[in-house]
Amino acid sequence: MGVSTSAPEAGVTLVTVDFPPVNALPVKGWYALADAVRAAGRDPATRCVVLAAEGRGFNAGVDIKEVQRDPGHGVLIGANRGCAEAFAAVYECEVPVVAAVQGFCLGGGIGLAGNADAIVAAEDAVFGLPELDRGALGAATHLARLVPQHLMRALYYTSRTATAAELHGHGSVWRVVPRTGLRAAALGLAAEIARKDGYLIRLAKAAINGIDPVDVRRSYRFEQGFTFEANLSGVADRVRDTFGAPTSRPGAREDVARKDVAQEDV
Structure with missing residues (x-):
């Protein structure tokens, strides 16, 4: 359990997250993941990183019970x-991150996938922010990096999710594959990237980040200020106390996946 690193292909570093039962990360887990990804990028032998997870879902966000x-x-x-x-x-x-x-890719999972350079998704993958x-x-x-602006807002306000196929249609998912072939497909893309010159691929990553229209670190920090306000006002505790309770909201086709995560002892 935790964060592990391996080198399954020449030039490719695989960073794997494993926090059962649903990959809802504790505070130490987020820092461990950050350290692993940064270390992989600093390694001169690495030309591409694959970020993956064990278990039923990619990431369920923060460990709310913590x-x-x-x-x-x-x-x-923290x-x-x-x-x-x-x-x-x-x-x-x-270097690029696949x-x-x-x-499920929820909450913090959107932050990770949204900041990646490319996404390969299993057919059962769903993406969303159940933050409210x-x-x-x-x-x-980060959700705004995956879907158009108005869809992002609708997904955010409703806590609904989008499927891997839908994100593929928007161009933010590179490939959608059967779950059994997910790791191989991601490693295949990473290996193709890793065949480029190592110095040049690092220049390319820096150049692309440099022309990004949004400073993602600053933008996310701005959002976090409202998270603190919600907590100081008491509204966050009031909503969290109902976390996992049944909902009567109709018409949300992704409710099964979201409730499965909510009902786990994370």
């Missing part, structure tokens, strides 16, 4: 800083 157990705001501050560091580590990695996404249902805010910065 936040609930804290009588103060220490865990909340989670926000840890998420910011992990998201930034993916974006600022010195995200291999299966199952969990007494939180944030990662609209």
Whole structure:
């Protein structure tokens, strides 16, 4: 359990997250992930990083029960800083990062996938921000990198999700493959990238980040300010206390996946 690193292909570093049961990361997990991605990018032998996860889903965001157990705001501050560091580590990695996404990609998972350079997704992958249902805010910065502006807003306000096929239609997912072939497809794309000159691919990553119209680190930090306000006002605790409770909201085709995550003992 935790974050592990391996080298399955020449020039490719695989960073794997494994926090059962649903890959909802504790504070230390976010920092461990950030450290692993940054270390992989610094390694001169690495030309591409694949970010993957074990289990049913790619990432379920922050470990909400860790936040609930804290009588103060220490865990909340740690989670926000840890998420910011992990998201930034993916974006600022010195080489391209390919995200291999299966199952649910929620909350912090959107921050990771949204900051990746390319996404390969399993057919069962769903992407969304259930933040408003969990007494939180944030990662609209990263969802806006995956879907058009108005769709991002509708998904954010409703806590609905989009499928891998839908994101492929918007151009943000490179390939959609059967779940059994996900790791191989992601490693295949990474190996193709890794065949480029190592120095040149690092220049390319820096150049592309330099022309990005949005400063993702600053934008996400702005969002986090409203998360703190929600907590200080008490509204976050009020919403979090209902976390996992049944909902009567009709018409959300992704409810099964979202409730499965909510009902786990994360």
